[in-house]
Amino acid sequence: MARSAQLKIDVSxxxxxxxxIADQVRALVVEGALEPGDSLPPVRKLALDLGIHFxxxxxxxxxxxxxxLLDITHGHGARVAGISSKSPDPEEAENFxxxxxxxxxxxxxxxxxxxxxxxxxxxxxxxxEQ
Amino acid sequence: MSDATSIRLMDLGLRxxxxxxxxxxxxxxxxxxxxxxxxxxxxxxxxxxxxxxxxDTGRNILRTFRRRLWTGIFALAxxxxxxxxxxxxxTLLFFCAVTMSWLISWVLYGIAERRxxxxxxxxxxxxxxxxxxxxxxxxQSRGLALLAWALTIVPVAMPLTTGxxxxxxxxxxxxxxxxxxxxxxxxxxxxxxLMVTSIQLALRIGARGSDWATTPDASLKYRTYLGLxxxxxxxxxxxxxxxxxxxxxxRPGATMAPFEVTFPVLLIALGFAHWVRFKLAKLxxxxxxxxxxxxxxxxxxxxxxxxxxxxxxPTRSGIGCSLNHARATVWIIYGVATVSCLLAFIQIAHLxxxxxxxxxxxxxxxx
Numbered sequence: 163m164a165r166s167a168q169l170k171i172d173v174s175x176x177x178x179x180x181x182x183i184a185d186q187v188r189a190l191v192v193e194g195a196l197e198p199g200d201s202l203p204p205v206r207k208l209a210l211d212l213g214i215h216f217x218x219x220x221x222x223x224x225x226x227x228x229x230x231l232l233d234i235t236h237g238h239g240a241r242v243a244g245i246s247s248k249s250p251d252p253e254e255a256e257n258f259x260x261x262x263x264x265x266x267x268x269x270x271x272x273x274x275x276x277x278x279x280x281x282x283x284x285x286x287x288x289x290x291e292q
Numbered sequence: 293m294s295d296a297t298s299i300r301l302m303d304l305g306l307r308x309x310x311x312x313x314x315x316x317x318x319x320x321x322x323x324x325x326x327x328x329x330x331x332x333x334x335x336x337x338x339x340x341x342x343x344x345x346x347x348d349t350g351r352n353i354l355r356t357f358r359r360r361l362w363t364g365i366f367a368l369a370x371x372x373x374x375x376x377x378x379x380x381x382x383t384l385l386f387f388c389a390v391t392m393s394w395l396i397s398w399v400l401y402g403i404a405e406r407r408x409x410x411x412x413x414x415x416x417x418x419x420x421x422x423x424x425x426x427x428x429x430x431x432q433s434r435g436l437a438l439l440a441w442a443l444t445i446v447p448v449a450m451p452l453t454t455g456x457x458x459x460x461x462x463x464x465x466x467x468x469x470x471x472x473x474x475x476x477x478x479x480x481x482x483x484x485x486l487m488v489t490s491i492q493l494a495l496r497i498g499a500r501g502s503d504w505a506t507t508p509d510a511s512l513k514y515r516t517y518l519g520l521x522x523x524x525x526x527x528x529x530x531x532x533x534x535x536x537x538x539x540x541x542x543r544p545g546a547t548m549a550p551f552e553v554t555f556p557v558l559l560i561a562l563g564f565a566h567w568v569r570f571k572l573a574k575l576x577x578x579x580x581x582x583x584x585x586x587x588x589x590x591x592x593x594x595x596x597x598x599x600x601x602x603x604x605x606p607t608r609s610g611i612g613c614s615l616n617h618a619r620a621t622v623w624i625i626y627g628v629a630t631v632s633c634l635l636a637f638i639q640i641a642h643l644x645x646x647x648x649x650x651x652x653x654x655x656x657x658x659x
Contacts, residue, residue: 211421
């Protein structure tokens with residue numbers, strides 16, 4: 163059966179399109195929907211499908227390549243490299259905690275219940291453990 | 293069969309064919325009863341609330357549009373069938389009537405669009421766009437892909453080959469049949485063929501995977517069949533030009549390909565095109581929304597969106613395709629087609645009175 167992985171961007175969002183793309187591809191790699199060695203569509207093809215400029219896609223790919231999630235080789239396009247197994251920078255964990263606290267505070271202030279937030283976080287953790 | 297009977301039959305066949313072509317032009321046939329001009333959440337290309345198409349106002353706009361369109365087109369086809377004189381003038385009037393039918397549908401669609409804008413509550417433009425990360429085309433059959441490629445190449449290859457054959461046999465070509473003018477017609481064929489081939493290529497590499505259908509594979513299938521329809525219609529027209537030009541070389545004494553040869557071929561091509569048309573109607577998925585804003589459509593039917601990388605997009609009703617006029621490539625395609633058509637017209641313009649005179653003389657001698 164053919165695998166499927168979809169990208170969805172909101173052009174009216176405050177978050178830049180390249181960030182939305184990079185975030186979603188990263189999530190797909192972490193969740194295993196994209197496996198190491200999978201080719202991503204050419205920049206122009208994805209730009210065409212999303213109706214945005216190809217530089218936006220190229221920027222998203224470059225961001226992911228800098229993080230080590232993608233291999234970009236001339237003539238072969240972008241391939242999923244997998245998740246790095248090196249030990250993380252201690253500052254990275256601190257950053258993560260800070261961003262998570264900010265995110266939780268933001269959705270809580272917008273009315274999402276504590277129970278719902280805990281449920282969503284648990285679902286993410288379960289996905290990671292699988 | 294006598295020559296007079298043969299010509300009378302040819303006139304009748306051609307007249308019937310041309311009148312039916314006026315009635316079933318590409319801008320007319322989608323408006324047979326039963327079809328609602330919806331695509332995504334649009335009605336006559338305007339973003340409206342989903343229930344508008346089924347409201348009394350929506351139904352009224354559609355009914356009025358359909359009544360006006362079909363009355364206008366039936367009247368046009370009827371006047372043509374009854375009043376057009378036989379011969380070359382009939383063919384010239386046919387082209388005028390086809391252009392007229394397009395203009396009528398254009399104006400009426402514009403009126404319906406305006407009425408929708410006035411009467412309907414405007415709905416927000418979509419801001420969410422989707423794309424798949426895995427390539428399309430896995431489910432396409434090899435036969436269909438080969439046929440599509442063949443019909444992409446044929447519209448250009450056929451007039452090019454004819455041009456080369458004419459050039460190689462220049463000295464053998466009967467001077468009274470004006471080989472230079474035949475070559476001009478072939479140049480026009482090359483320009484027309486280039487345009488059709490470019491649009492077919494654009495449908496493959498310059499179209500969104502979510503247009504015309506909800507999945508990339510289904511969209512590719514629709515685009516392939518759309519390319520097939522363009523390919524078969526243009527191959528039939530260009531093939532006719534090429535056969536007419538080459539016939540006197542291989543059948544000494546003949547001025548053009550006989551009607552008994554060309555007419556059945558045209559009928560077969562027309563039948564195939566209609567089959568593809570029904571197939572396209574089945575493949576079209578009205579849930580495939582238009583991700584771009586209404587304001588990208590200029591003068592009702594012309595798509596102009598500099599921020600859209602697509603070369604080719606579905607028309608506002610979703611049937612068929614429209615080019616993105618903000619792309620330079622599209623204007624290059626138009627430029628090539630226009631220059632070659634102009635070259636041919638300049639060369640053959642003074643041939644038309646000659647043709648009409650000869651046609652009258654032949655008919656006079658037969659009566």
